[in-house]
Amino acid sequence: MKRHQITIVDIAEKLNLSKSTVSRVLTGHPSVSEKTRKAVLELAEQLDYQRNMLSISLLNKKSNTIGIIVPEFISSYFPQVIMGAQEVAAKEGYNIIIGHSNETYETEVANTRLMLANQVDGLLVSLTKETRNFDHLKVFERKGIPIVFFNRVCEDMNVPKVVVDDYEGAFRAVEHLIKRKKKRIAHLAGPDTLPISVKRLRGYRDALKKYNIPIDEELIIPYDLTIAKVKIYVNHLLRLDNPPDAIFAINDPTAIEALQIVKKKGLQVPKDIAIVGFSNDYASGLIEPSLTTVSQPVKEIGSTAAQLLVDQINRDISEWKSIIRVLKTELIVRKSS
Amino acid sequence: MKRHQITIVDIAEKLNLSKSTVSRVLTGHPSVSEKTRKAVLELAEQLDYQRNMLSISLLNKKSNTIGIIVPEFISSYFPQVIMGAQEVAAKEGYNIIIGHSNETYETEVANTRLMLANQVDGLLVSLTKETRNFDHLKVFERKGIPIVFFNRVCEDMNVPKVVVDDYEGAFRAVEHLIKRKKKRIAHLAGPDTLPISVKRLRGYRDALKKYNIPIDEELIIPYDLTIAKVKIYVNHLLRLDNPPDAIFAINDPTAIEALQIVKKKGLQVPKDIAIVGFSNDYASGLIEPSLTTVSQPVKEIGSTAAQLLVDQINRDISEWKSIIRVLKTELIVRKSS
């Protein structure tokens, strides 16, 4: 069980040197003779020596690891964000460890503890839809470990955030539906714990207001994002005395699900009912009819968040900034509207 | 920059105890008085104390971290595998650090070095399509760190592997096309460096043989999985004097791309040309016409691989097994065939 690891001491002993000298060679320190340098490098290669980052991290009080906590892993959204973050992190010399909060508050808390115990140098977080208490994250501030939020942010905390212009994206999407002569536009909204839900809802309302279309509260359905429930809500909408002629959904999975249901009912999309989503998931261009949606620069969200985090790590705590980076969305008009 | 971390020594000093006693409380050792136990736990809570896993890992020569290296992050396949692995790992008390080899050999090698330096207790790997040399992985064996391959395995190495019955899946898919009266079935194959490509190709050949359909080498096109090239190959196939009436694609992204191209040409799917994919990606059920495909238990691949790895970690090196777990695929017949 307890196998021996090759250490600099092993190399030092074999060459009758001190560990200091070996360390100097391996870290590229200049004051060491060419002869010993060669000998050390050769032996290190031959023994498959690999420096032990644990001890280095311990010594430096810096792990070169950043944590990323995401609420789900089902849609392509978060994997792509992670990919963007990974790229920047790798470039800057950081490893990434991933936490999956599974949309539950307790798991999120457990994950933050793990991240702390593993001495991450910084944390990227997208919150659970349940998260209302932020003590587990404020610990990081107290300990001087920077946090950057993305997508699902905590508005109370004064830290960098990366979001997209949800309000404007929603506004444009609804405006587009109005220009397509839709008069009764429903909104399958997200839970009001999430700022993204609130902002997209505001965009929806303001677009209707601008074009003097009465807002019918009956057509606004906030839900908890569990896809299975979409069916209930869509059926409910369709059975109204005055059913909607368009649906603006909080995100693409919701829109796609709604579209499937509507099609199954034998209704024509977009003639009978138009549908617009949000995020431009991979599948939305492939579905029939293809889905009109508001695209987000997903990978860029990850990379800018990671970049902001690394910047923050390199800054003294007294100079921490709390920039909010708002990335642009783009309305992609396809056949569902 | 150098902020102070709360350690057991801090707690010990504040309570006039030794670090040994504090350590005992925190690790749940019995021989400590109720009074001091309470005092320590209270102070620890109050100071946001978190044990430093780096030092514990260093001391135990065990990091409770496993590495996972995947070749790409674009399809939903690997994120889902990771999710499955993550679940098991978390349950067994392991963190996961992710490496992204980006389908290039050099990056894969660099990633394995990082994993070694970070003292992973085990490694999950799915190889790059380029990888032909395995020295960077054999180092792990020499160092006594178990490896488990999944999906893209190295057949020369005597370690556990998790794959699906690629041969049978391909065989069934092609058989299905034959039963649909298709006579000229093309195969968009993967690179022959990958065992999955080879096995699926064998399944394809054997199915044709079984039904006495002549194998036309012109209809077999191995390619390097860069989606952009699918267009070239599909166009080429369609321009043949005797064009195919069906395409069996190595994976779903390829099939989906082929389907789009075929549709754009004005051909009817599946009447003029049927299409079958492999993997049952999220999008394949949504596309129009929906894609017939061979589904893989993706999440299960991740979880069994992780389980095998953890088993291996807990075993003495002399008792390492090299189980090959072959998971079942299932033909999902949809409208594209």
Added chain:
DNA sequence: CATCAATATGGGAATGTTCCCGTAAAATGG
């Protein structure tokens, strides 16, 4: 009241590395 056992606590080594501080030997300068 002496002896012994049990209970609670302290001391110190060990994990692998870096870096500061010494210092011997070699090289340079007059």
Added chain:
DNA sequence: CCATTTTACGGGAACATTCCCATATTGATG
């Protein structure tokens, strides 16, 4: 050829924790 600088290397502390061994205190037992 001696003094001084440079070069090359060694010794040891520090990082946070665990665990073994030692020891002081308490209580029980004869």
